[in-house]
Amino acid sequence: MKKNSKLPPAIVLVDDEPQILLSYTVLLRRAGLHAVQAIDDSRHLLSYLSGNEAGAVVLDLQMPHLSGEELLGEITGCYPHVPVIIVTAANELDTAVACMKKGAFDYMVKPIDPDRFVASVRKALEMNALRQEIASLRGSFLSGRVSDENAFAAIHTRSARMKAIFGYLEGISTTDQPVLISGETGVGKELFARAVHGLSGRTGEFVAVNAAGLDDLMFSDTLFGHRRGAFTGADQAREGMIARAAGGTLFLDEIGDLSATSQVKLLRLLQEGEYHPLGADTASLSGARVVVATNRDLRKLVAGEAFRKDLYYRLCAHQVHIPPLRERGDDIPLLLEHFLAEAAASLRKPKPSYPPELVRYLSVYHFPGNIRELKAMVFDAVARHKGGVMALASFRDAIGKDSALAGSDSTQCSSWLDRLERLPTLKEAEEGLIAEAVKRSGGNQGAAATLLGISRQALNKRLLRK
Numbered sequence: 001m002k003k004n005s006k007l008p009p010a011i012v013l014v015d016d017e018p019q020i021l022l023s024y025t026v027l028l029r030r031a032g033l034h035a036v037q038a039i040d041d042s043r044h045l046l047s048y049l050s051g052n053e054a055g056a057v058v059l060d061l062q063m064p065h066l067s068g069e070e071l072l073g074e075i076t077g078c079y080p081h082v083p084v085i086i087v088t089a090a091n092e093l094d095t096a097v098a099c100m101k102k103g104a105f106d107y108m109v110k111p112i113d114p115d116r117f118v119a120s121v122r123k124a125l126e127m128n129a130l131r132q133e134i135a136s137l138r139g140s141f142l143s144g145r146v147s148d149e150n151a152f153a154a155i156h157t158r159s160a161r162m163k164a165i166f167g168y169l170e171g172i173s174t175t176d177q178p179v180l181i182s183g184e185t186g187v188g189k190e191l192f193a194r195a196v197h198g199l200s201g202r203t204g205e206f207v208a209v210n211a212a213g214l215d216d217l218m219f220s221d222t223l224f225g226h227r228r229g230a231f232t233g234a235d236q237a238r239e240g241m242i243a244r245a246a247g248g249t250l251f252l253d254e255i256g257d258l259s260a261t262s263q264v265k266l267l268r269l270l271q272e273g274e275y276h277p278l279g280a281d282t283a284s285l286s287g288a289r290v291v292v293a294t295n296r297d298l299r300k301l302v303a304g305e306a307f308r309k310d311l312y313y314r315l316c317a318h319q320v321h322i323p324p325l326r327e328r329g330d331d332i333p334l335l336l337e338h339f340l341a342e343a344a345a346s347l348r349k350p351k352p353s354y355p356p357e358l359v360r361y362l363s364v365y366h367f368p369g370n371i372r373e374l375k376a377m378v379f380d381a382v383a384r385h386k387g388g389v390m391a392l393a394s395f396r397d398a399i400g401k402d403s404a405l406a407g408s409d410s411t412q413c414s415s416w417l418d419r420l421e422r423l424p425t426l427k428e429a430e431e432g433l434i435a436e437a438v439k440r441s442g443g444n445q446g447a448a449a450t451l452l453g454i455s456r457q458a459l460n461k462r463l464l465r466k
Contacts (some may be wrong), residue, residue, distance in 0.1 A: 007126065009055030014045050014071070015087070016063045024058065024117075026111040031118045032273050032285040033125075042066040043374045046074060054082045056105070056124035062086035069099070076103035083124035087112060091143030092430055129175045146170045151198045154191050156338050159328045165192075165320050170317045173199035176408045178270060180255075180315045181293040183322030186372030190253065192322060196291055197249040199207040204248025204288065205380035207241050211262075219262040219291070220278055223250075223269075230279025242275060245288035255315070256296035256307065325367040325374065334360050335371060339378035347382055352390040361392060364440045364451060365399055392450055434462060 011033060013024050021038040028036050035055070039045055042063045048054075057075060061068035068086060075084050081103035088095065096107045105127065106120045138372040144168045146152065155162070172179065173196050181189045190208060197206045209222060217231075225240030242250055258266065268288060269275050274283040292315055301307035325331070336359065367373050381394040424432065433452060441447035449459040 008035040009053040009125075010035045010044070011125070012048065012055065012057045013038045014063070015060040015067070016040055017060075020060075027114055027118065028121060031122075033118070033121065042068070042071060045071055046078075048077070049079055049082070049203060054079070055128050056121055057082055057084045058121065059086055060085055061090070061099070069102075069134045072099060072102050072104060081128060083127050085120055085124060090153060114301050129177070133172050133175055136370065143393055148199060151195045155188060155195070157328065157331050157335050158334060159323075159331055161316050161323055162328065162331075165322070166195075167201075168320060170199055172196075174201060175318070176289055177317040178289075178292045179317075180298075180319040180430045181291065181322065182298070182319065183293075183295065184324045184368075184370055186370030187322040187324060188371055189295075189322060190251065192320070193249070193251045193291045193293060197251075197289075200249065200289065202248050202289065204246050205244055205290075206249050206251065207245040208253065209241050209252040210253045212257045214258075214262070216259050216261040216265075219258065220265060220274070224265075224275045224284075225277045226373060227277055227279035232275075234279070237277075240275075240277060242269070242286055242288055244285070247287050248289070249289050250288040252290065252292045254294060254296040254298075256298055256301055257294040258307075260308070260439050263308045263311050267308065269315060270311075270314045292416055325370045326365075329363050332362050332374070333349065335374055336362070336378065340382065341346050342375075343379045343382035346379070349385070352385050354390045355392065355446060357441070357444050357450060358390075360444045360447030361450045364447075396450060428461065434459070 011028060011164070013021050013036060015021050015024075018040055021040060025036050025038055026032075037052070037054075039048060040211060043065050045057075045066075059068045059071060059075075072084055072086065075082060080103070082386075082429075084103070085106045085108065086096075086099045086104045087108045087110060089110045091109045099107055105124050108117065108120070108185045130325050146163075148170065149166075151170070151309060152166050155166075158165070159220070169192065179193075179196055181192050183189050193208075194206055201396075211219065215221060221238070221240070223240050223242050225238045225243060226234050252266075265275070269286055272283075273286050275286060276283055298307055298312050298316075301310050302309050336354070340354070341351050343349075362374070371374070377395055377398045380398065384394050385391075434448070437448040437451045438445070441451060445459055445463075449456045452459065
């Protein structure tokens with residue numbers, strides 16, 4: 001029988017007393033652990049494990065037919081990744097030591113302490129998930145490829161660095177732990193979050209919330225919802241985004257902008273798996289996996305006490321940094337083709353051709369707005385295009401209007417001149433600029449002329465004079 005990896009692994013309870021099984025089940029479900037499978041005949045356990053994924057096994061030691069001690073050896077031998085919690089009425093040290101030597105994860109004596117029981121099961125599930133992650137990551141890194149490339153179809157790249165990120169995200173996609181995605185504005189962090197959701201096998205929605213600009217009340221109301229009468233104007237109850245994302249993924253963008261109070265509420269959600277809608281006296285359980293993104297350096301925010309250290313460490317259980325476009329030059333031709341086709345289809349125009357020097361020209365630009373900026377450039381160029389080969393003018397205009405770039409270049413130029421012992425002559429400066437432009441454009445004279453802000457014919461004349 002094929003195991004269903006789309007369902008959360010079950011907590012398997014094995015005891016010959018139905019009343020005890022019922023009490024364990026109720027206890028776990030009240031704690032938000034709903035995937036529970038009760039077995040009252042120990043002979044059925046191994047057949048269940050052979051066809052179903054188990055997150056942990058809670059095993060009574062004294063049972064008819066097959067004892068817990070016999071089953072413990074079978075489980076640790078055939079399913080070593082599944083933690084086993086032993087529960088027994090006999091408080092015997094020798095028995096406890098023997099079980100731990102055979103590989104038991106924990107040992108409890110009846111009557112069990114409810115808090116300790118739930119805590120032990122949670123730790124067992126985390127241990128199982130960690131083992132599965134390591135196995136999955138090892139497989140991804142050793143093979144150098146992902147098994148489900150369709151999940152990343154919206155991300156156009158040929159970068160080996162990006163493919164390694166794909167492998168990592170595929171490896172950790174099925175866990176319940178949060179994922180932190182960092183990177184500059186415009187690199188496509190939400191696309192990666194959607195890919196994680198698609199790979200997770202979760203049947204619930206992908207719900208995105210931008211945390212930037214939300215004060216504490218707006219953050220709480222947006223995420224957690226409210227009860228009727230919770231505040232002035234709350235004429236009826238409203239469901240929050242976390243409830244909408246039940247069984248799915250909650251994506252929180254711009255997490256570095258959260259207020260201190262909102263950070264505390266998010267930390268509680270991640271630690272306890274519960275939240276309070278505004279105006280509610282009782283907590284609600286969360287069934288969503290949380291993925292967050294930021295364009296800020298959270299470590300610096302933590303050092304400056306602008307971001308909680310405990311929240312940061314809770315969020316960075318799994319983290320990836322998306323490289324900016326300027327570090328992925330090989331992706332520019334691929335992205336250019338994609339955006340040209342997309343823009344043409346959107347504007348109901350034929351896809352235009354472009355001069356070869358366009359790629360060279362774009363490859364030496366630093367793209368502070370990353371992929372989002374490139375997309376805007378291409379859409380603007382296609383909107384202006386009337387026919388024939390697409391001109392460079394719209395790209396030159398867009399890059400020329402980048403005041404941050406102009407200021408940076410001016411500062412660098414001034415700093416470079418200040419370091420010279422002698423001011424170069426105009427002829428020396430011109431020759432130096434031409435040589436640098438030709439070098440940056442890879443010998444393409446059209447692209448070099450564009451970098452210098454002159455025509456190709458004017459550049460040819462200057463090269464011939466040398």
